[in-house]
Amino acid sequence: MTVLNSILFYFLAALAIGSALLMVTRRNIVHAAIFLLAALLATAGIFLQLQADFLFIVQIFLFAGGIMALFVFAIMLVRPGIPSQPPRFTRQRFVATILTLILAAQVFFAVVLGSGSLRLAARSVDIAPKNTEAVGDALFRQFIVPFEIASILLLLAMIGAVVISRRNRDAFD
Amino acid sequence: MAENSSTTDKATEPDSTPELESTILEPPGPENPHTATRSELSEFFRVLLHAGRPSFDVVRHLFNDDVTNDHVTASPVIFHLTWLMGFVMALVAFSVLPVGPAFQITDLNIGLLFVLGISSLGIYGIFLRGAGSLREAAGFISCATAIALALLGALLLSGSLSMKEIVQAQLDQGQWFIFYVPVSFVIYFFSSMVAADRAALDGPDAGSESVGAQMAKYGILRGAIQALPEYANVAVLAGIGTTVFLGGWLRPLASYHDRFPDTSVELLDVLPAIAAGALALYCFRLAPKQDTRKNRIALFSSAGSCVIAALLLAASLFWRDSVMQGLHGAFWFVAKVGANIYCFHWIRFRFLHSEFDRFMRLQWRILIPTACINLLMAAVAIVTSQNTGLPMRFTTIVSTAATLGVAFWLALHRTPKPSMQAADAE
Amino acid sequence: MLSIEHYLILSLALFMIGIAGVLMRRNVIVMLMSIELMLNAVNINLIAFSRLHGSVHGQVFAIFVMVAAAAEAVVGLAIILAFFRNGKTLDADEMDILKW
Numbered sequence: 001m002t003v004l005n006s007i008l009f010y011f012l013a014a015l016a017i018g019s020a021l022l023m024v025t026r027r028n029i030v031h032a033a034i035f036l037l038a039a040l041l042a043t044a045g046i047f048l049q050l051q052a053d054f055l056f057i058v059q060i061f062l063f064a065g066g067i068m069a070l071f072v073f074a075i076m077l078v079r080p081g082i083p084s085q086p087p088r089f090t091r092q093r094f095v096a097t098i099l100t101l102i103l104a105a106q107v108f109f110a111v112v113l114g115s116g117s118l119r120l121a122a123r124s125v126d127i128a129p130k131n132t133e134a135v136g137d138a139l140f141r142q143f144i145v146p147f148e149i150a151s152i153l154l155l156l157a158m159i160g161a162v163v164i165s166r167r168n169r170d171a172f173d
Numbered sequence: 174m175a176e177n178s179s180t181t182d183k184a185t186e187p188d189s190t191p192e193l194e195s196t197i198l199e200p201p202g203p204e205n206p207h208t209a210t211r212s213e214l215s216e217f218f219r220v221l222l223h224a225g226r227p228s229f230d231v232v233r234h235l236f237n238d239d240v241t242n243d244h245v246t247a248s249p250v251i252f253h254l255t256w257l258m259g260f261v262m263a264l265v266a267f268s269v270l271p272v273g274p275a276f277q278i279t280d281l282n283i284g285l286l287f288v289l290g291i292s293s294l295g296i297y298g299i300f301l302r303g304a305g306s307l308r309e310a311a312g313f314i315s316c317a318t319a320i321a322l323a324l325l326g327a328l329l330l331s332g333s334l335s336m337k338e339i340v341q342a343q344l345d346q347g348q349w350f351i352f353y354v355p356v357s358f359v360i361y362f363f364s365s366m367v368a369a370d371r372a373a374l375d376g377p378d379a380g381s382e383s384v385g386a387q388m389a390k391y392g393i394l395r396g397a398i399q400a401l402p403e404y405a406n407v408a409v410l411a412g413i414g415t416t417v418f419l420g421g422w423l424r425p426l427a428s429y430h431d432r433f434p435d436t437s438v439e440l441l442d443v444l445p446a447i448a449a450g451a452l453a454l455y456c457f458r459l460a461p462k463q464d465t466r467k468n469r470i471a472l473f474s475s476a477g478s479c480v481i482a483a484l485l486l487a488a489s490l491f492w493r494d495s496v497m498q499g500l501h502g503a504f505w506f507v508a509k510v511g512a513n514i515y516c517f518h519w520i521r522f523r524f525l526h527s528e529f530d531r532f533m534r535l536q537w538r539i540l541i542p543t544a545c546i547n548l549l550m551a552a553v554a555i556v557t558s559q560n561t562g563l564p565m566r567f568t569t570i571v572s573t574a575a576t577l578g579v580a581f582w583l584a585l586h587r588t589p590k591p592s593m594q595a596a597d598a599e
Numbered sequence: 600m601l602s603i604e605h606y607l608i609l610s611l612a613l614f615m616i617g618i619a620g621v622l623m624r625r626n627v628i629v630m631l632m633s634i635e636l637m638l639n640a641v642n643i644n645l646i647a648f649s650r651l652h653g654s655v656h657g658q659v660f661a662i663f664v665m666v667a668a669a670a671e672a673v674v675g676l677a678i679i680l681a682f683f684r685n686g687k688t689l690d691a692d693e694m695d696i697l698k699w
Contacts, residue, residue, distance in 0.1 A: 017616070020636055029628055046609070053283050067668065067672045089623050090623055131655075135659060138656065139659055153670050
């Protein structure tokens with residue numbers, strides 16, 4: 001059973017990292033969007049493997065079905081205006097690569113140094129069987145204030161997006 | 174002469190057709206050296222291969238007018254796979270629908286949310302086809318919002334997201350959820366009709382002749398292939414509607430357990446067998462009156478299969494419980510989904526012609542607010558009936574009346590449509 | 600067999616790929632997509648720790664991260680579209696109106 005768990009994890013991790021690498025290197029932004037979608041779905045699989053089934057479905061709903069759809073919409077809207085072969089990478093790509101690798105090495109070193117100090121629980125008895133109920137309970141009891149603030153944030157985002165992307169702004173002043 | 178030799182050969186091989194052999198396989202002329210050593214099996218394959226060639230030509234010609242608008246999507250690979258995305262998502266969503274008490278591919282704890290999430294992934298199959306389908310995708314998303322809010326009304330009643338639990342709650346409460354939240358069902362039904370209606374959302378307000386718009390735009394075969402996710406989605410939405418609102422695999426009066434005297438057969442369980450038998454009788458009556466032989470054969474064979482179904486359904490009453498429940502559950506589920514799809518297409522082709530902005534205004538101004546209010550009222554009804562002990566039927570009738578009042582007020586109190594000239598002139 | 604380090608290193612890898620995308624790519628939409636990738640990496644981290652401690656707080660935090668990501672993607676894309684309408688470019692190096 002744990003072997004299957006490991007195989008699933010490695011498969012999903014490879015899918016996520018591979019899709020992410022392909023995403024940042026594609027010239028065609030529709031392809032990049034599809035690869036990000038694949039990475040998000042692989043991440044949703046990782047959530048499910050961590051026994052967070054509500055987060056799995058919220059990830060698919062929000063990220064894959066909502067945010068990525070928004071991205072592809074936006075790409076479709078700007079597609080005809082893009083010149084044919086724009087340069088892909090910025091001038092500072094070498095410095096950026098080196099910096100990223102250094103940062104990655106630092107955090108990797110920290111993780112390896114602290115390995116073995118934390119052990120995953122064999123079974124999460126209180127969050128696994130009724131995950132949705134547990135999340136809902138926490139969200140509406142302990143975290144009710146952040147919840148309301150989040151809904152106001154979403155309202156602000158909607159209004160802001162509509163206002164910013166309106167044409168003929170002078171006409172409505 | 175070559176035909177004569179082949180027909181005399183064919184006397185020893187009664188299975189192959191002489192004319193096909195002689196025209197295709199045997200070139201006219203001196204004797205074919207293979208005639209003496211041909212076996213029946215190689216004959217069979219040779220005939221098959223040559224008979225397959227005309228059908229291969231047909232397939233090739235179906236792709237002749239295939240238009241790939243790759244100047245719009247900039248990715249022909251994705252364009253060719255969009256139909257697959259929608260179709261696969263519909264098939265995945267089917268895996269959580271319970272067809273019988275033990276007849277479910279998988280029962281997720283979050284079944285209802287899973288189905289909604291998978292449908293929201295299906296819009297990729299719509300708008301990756303090019304910029305012209307953005308309007309279609311926007312229509313689909315607004316309908317999906319109304320569907321989600323309407324399904325929440327039934328979710329309140331069942332208390333669980335698992336599809337099996339939803340049907341079980343309808344069994345326990347003794348009432349299909351459509352009778353508790355009818356407004357939810359109406360919103361769900363209408364929104365799913367609009368969501369699945371590609372012609373209405375995509376066509377340039379052309380009415381019912383835009384059924385062929387896909388074929389005119391993309392070529393015959395591709396238009397037909399891209400109708401596939403549409404029909405799969407209709408089936409999935411009908412399946413969700415029956416599971417959540419119409420009681421899934423439950424019999425119409427599922428908690429009415431009166432039995433025949435001295436047997437363990439419940440009274441109402443003979444209904445499937447009677448229905449199948451009635452259908453068989455109807456087909457038997459209709460069959461001799463048909464004009465063509467093909468129609469007669471078709472009706473006789475459907476009558477025969479109805480008889481077999483009736484016998485199976487009746488015999489299963491005396492078998493093990495699980496078999497009976499499985500068969501009867503499947504019968505009721507299929508009957509309900511069939512009725513759902515029938516009404517879908519009937520209302521859609523009769524009433525819904527492509528009026529995109531009217532649909533959008535209807536969705537966002539009336540249906541979605543009504544769904545929210547319905548959620549509130551249903552919650553009030555449930556809590557009231559739990560606290561005061563009033564029967565749920567009464568409180569839900571009151572809440573439905575309140576919701577309908579608000580909906581009518583919304584429908585009548587419409588602000589006038591802003592005209593384009595006024596906005597440009599400002 | 601699977602320990603928390605596996606998930607931490609996965610999250611680290613995705614985060615670093617996201618950073619590389621933001622720093623190295625010129626197309627602003629791809630930069631925004633890389634930011635979403637970084638937020639996802641953080642979510643994996645949070646949920647792995649929630650599983651480790653057996654509590655649900657990490658998942659609730661992850662929900663709020665997702666909400667923030669959605670809001671930010673919406674406004675970011677609106678800004679990009681407004682910019683695109685003015686300058687007809689999606690190249691971050693060419694958006695230098697405010698430069699000296």
